[in-house]
Amino acid sequence: DADVTQTPRNRITKTGKRIMLECSQTKGHDRMYWYRQDPGLGLRLIYYSFDVKDINKGEISDGYSVSRQAQAKFSLSLESAIPNQTALYFCATSDLHSGDTGELFFGEGSRLTVL
Amino acid sequence: GQNIDQPTEMTATEGAIVQINCTYQTSGFNGLFWYQQHAGEAPTFLSYNVLDGLEEKGRFSSFLSRSKGYSYLLLKELQMKDSASYLCAVRDSNYQLIWGAGTKLIIKP
Numbered sequence: 028d029a030d031v032t033q034t035p036r037n038r039i040t041k042t043g044k045r046i047m048l049e050c051s052q053t054k055g056h057d058r059m060y061w062y063r064q065d066p067g068l069g070l071r072l073i074y075y076s077f078d079v080k081d082i083n084k085g086e087i088s089d090g091y092s093v094s095r096q097a098q099a100k101f102s103l104s105l106e107s108a109i110p111n112q113t114a115l116y117f118c119a120t121s122d123l124h125s126g127d128t129g130e131l132f133f134g135e136g137s138r139l140t141v142l
Numbered sequence: 143g144q145n146i147d148q149p150t151e152m153t154a155t156e157g158a159i160v161q162i163n164c165t166y167q168t169s170g171f172n173g174l175f176w177y178q179q180h181a182g183e184a185p186t187f188l189s190y191n192v193l194d195g196l197e198e199k200g201r202f203s204s205f206l207s208r209s210k211g212y213s214y215l216l217l218k219e220l221q222m223k224d225s226a227s228y229l230c231a232v233r234d235s236n237y238q239l240i241w242g243a244g245t246k247l248i249i250k251p
Binding site for chain 2: 070
């Protein structure tokens with residue numbers, strides 16, 4: 028089983044609908060992130076959280092919200108989806124103490140299409 | 143602004159060697175990462191450089207020159223399974239990761 032699990036893996040929805048992408052991890056990491064990936068662009072950070080009580084906006088947080096329900100769970104919501112939010116979304120975790128690199132461990136991705 | 147540049151696509155032959163370059167301009171520097179991403183899959187960590195020089199890990203090596211804002215990933219004895227995108231990312235002074243758009247590597251028999 029994957030250490031970082033995202034649900035759903037694929038979702039097609041309509042403009043204006045509310046969508047939630049969920050992420051859970053068994054790595055015991057404190058830090059969790061949500062990224063989106065678009066063709067021809069680098070990964071862009073949406074939100075990140077360093078512990079349960081900590082939520083921080085990333086580069087492109089407009090139109091998104093998050094909830095850190097527990098150390099192991101970090102959800103991303105699109106309150107009113109629009110077509111330009113069509114993208115591949117990744118959840119990731121890290122631990123500052125993982126060999127001092129702070130490398131990211133990614134989930135399998137959630138492909139979202141907004142019609 | 144902050145910027146990471148790497149070639150969009152490269153082609154190489156099975157068994158050969160390929161070098162993927164990455165240049166960066168960021169607000170501060172706290173390490174450079176290379177990740178591999180197969181089509182439709184999650185990125186996976188390959189290497190980390192924080193000091194100048196070469197880091198070798200099996201068939202893969204990564205080089206860093208902080209003064210030149212430059213890194214490369216060297217892949218030796220290429221195998222078909224190395225066909226993937228290779229992502230360069232720099233951690234800036236705020237410990238945020240800045241990502242390049244990735245280099246798609248195509249391996250031909």
